[in-house]
Amino acid sequence: MGKLRGFQIGLDNLQGLFWAGQTVSGRAVVDLESEMKMREIRLTFEGKANVRWSESRGSGKNRHTVTYRASECYFNTELAVFGKGLSGGDEYTLPPGQHAFPFSFVLPPNLPSSFEGNHGYVRYIVKGTIDRPWRFDDHTVLAFSVLSPLDLNQLPLASQGAEATDSKNLCCLCCKSGPIVGTIKVHRLGYVPGESVYFEASAQNMTGRECGMSANLEMVTVFHARSKSRSSVQTINSIQHQNLNPGDTNVWSGDRIILPPLPPSYLTHCNIIDIRYYLKLIIDPSGPAFDLVVPIEIIIGTVPLHSAVQQYHQTLSSVRPSAPPEIAMPAPSYNESILGPTNITEEGDGEHTQGQLNFTPTYTYYNWSK
Template identity: 45%
Template structure:
């Protein structure tokens, strides 16, 4: 079992969701079976973004040809802070203290900087926030424990003029049939507004007219997350379909109408990833028509805005806000659900619940972690989720670009 029986970080907010400028509070628990000589016990608070991907290409010809792998990367740091809980800080001189066997609880607090971006995780880029506990032992390996947490950017749709605006888009496509042109297929898509929050379901209004001599295999509406990763010398764009609903075939000369079919929005980071300069996120809703045979889809897109604070005009439809749970009298712990930094101006909006990102958990072990680092390394960011339409957050399965094109 060794001398260290327990080394764990606990947040007062059990959901581990915070906003820029908010205070992180909690405690570190250390349980020893025997005394340990150490320089000290400390916490390392870190927040930053990183992008990295590789591309392979061939160089040379014939016998001199070879495959080269090129790396593209960039990073930025939002904060680094060390908090000493016991003993000495890094580089401090003096006698190394000894911590006797027993159980010790060390409270901590740290105020996050304002204006930091939302957490985000993918294979090509991350905005990640974590706190690592270190038991610094002279001439021996250090004990470490790591805990990730989520930062959510409070993107308020009430402050975004385009969020209340509606939009109508039309598209048309002419197909070739046995070397002859057939009539066009046309599509109209209408949205009453452009701003939404996760948990809402978007009513899809549209009409498709098949003026061609070919069957339309199906029509479908989807929400696509478009992510741009900016390395120092190149930008990579990734498309992720995060929600999708479909209609059936449309025969030649026939039409199909979308009368408010609901397209749900799963737990997602807010648009823009404000505060991050190396990752951009936008969202696009589209009504798609898939012709049979060899032909590209007719796609009618509209850019939408995903926020973390809903429009008041929408929130009022769902009744008065629920009261936030409060800590017991005499407790210094935070409420179970974090409040928005601008809470006084949003008291008429129901508070959100919080749900794991639709893409699920990732492994957050990095180059600074070793076999002596404890903690749960499987982590998913948690985002604001307004369960107004009674959709279960964990039922969403993201659709890949390959699946979209496989009809």
């Protein structure tokens, strides 16, 4: 019969992070309490993107649910590490104890970065299968992160500054108030996780109401199905400023937002998910009224601007004159996404599937905040 104590996949790269074109290597480990008959042990390497969400349509008896979906497959490769796929034959017996089966797989080029969202994902997994005759197969799953480089130096907009201004009037009992005017400005648009986004903002309140004032960093993800798209907005960070009294003008400078580990902008090489980041000045009038929102789109990459590196070097030299040159440019670390873990269990996974079923993608992070 054979009793399975454990079935796990381990990677030689303990961080589980790879760039497109690199080799994923490791071992599939099978731990048996007693001998087990099987056809083979195989690994499936899979990279894919999926988008899916449902919406209600109609009313009453005509109310129904419509599901929108799309998918992309980047690779799907099987590799036998024991049994039939290596030696032919129909049945093999594995003795009790722990058995390790090494493997390696070369990732194709031009892969999108890993991403887990509320309506879709880009996901890379290794799935191990013990193919057992006349019994349920045993499975184990391990997800790993893939990063697609986004070099800010290759994007002309990244080094440019930007400024945005907008205004609105409040209406109350058919009377129009004076305007609220807001402006936000950044000196460049391109950043990497770990950098600080410094901004300047100003607001003029010509209404009769007190207004709150804040700045938000938001990630806007657009999921594209075959016949429709859907957006999701997540606030990554928010800074509150002092309130703006009626008739007052306020200038806001000196604050910053440090970028946490996040997927790069655009999700290059994926055609069904798009990611954008916006720094927004938000002016919130008291009472019933819509906020005034003034956005600037910023770009989050994986390779920093040369000008930002030079500025970091100058700052380091001023605070640590004896610092050796080789530490002037910190290499990136790789940290788990601020967005947190996702359960990656799929249809068909059940009691015979083990492994890492909660997964958090890993992204570049430059610890420049110090």
